[in-house]
Amino acid sequence: MFILGHFFNALAIVLHYGLVLYMWIIIASAVISWVNADPYNPIVRFLYNTTEPVLYRVRRLLPIQLGGLDFSPIIIILIIMFLDSFLVGSLQGLGFRLATGR
DSSP states (O other): OOOHHHHHHHHHHHOOOOOOOHHHHHHHHHHHHHHTTTTTTTHHHHHHHHHHHHHHHHHHHSSSSSTEEEEEEHHHHHHHHHHIIIIHHHHHHHHHHHHHHH
16 A cells, blocks of 8 residues: 555656646747747647647637637636646545555
């Protein structure tokens, strides 16, 4: 059980960093969308390709736009923050309980 506890702790850490990285990619994509960026730039294409599938699903489910502002990045960031708090916290708690035997 000790090893399984450490596995869940490591999984929680990797998941936390992955969620934080994707949150920053969403933020960068939103900032790039405010300026007239070159669509053939590799960085712009990477940001678009990694965020647009998720943002498209949110836009389709919740078509929230007020005055031309797209709120889907904010919704995705809130979902990421929830997952980071709930899922990562739960995995860390489970890992701690398994590692200490409590």
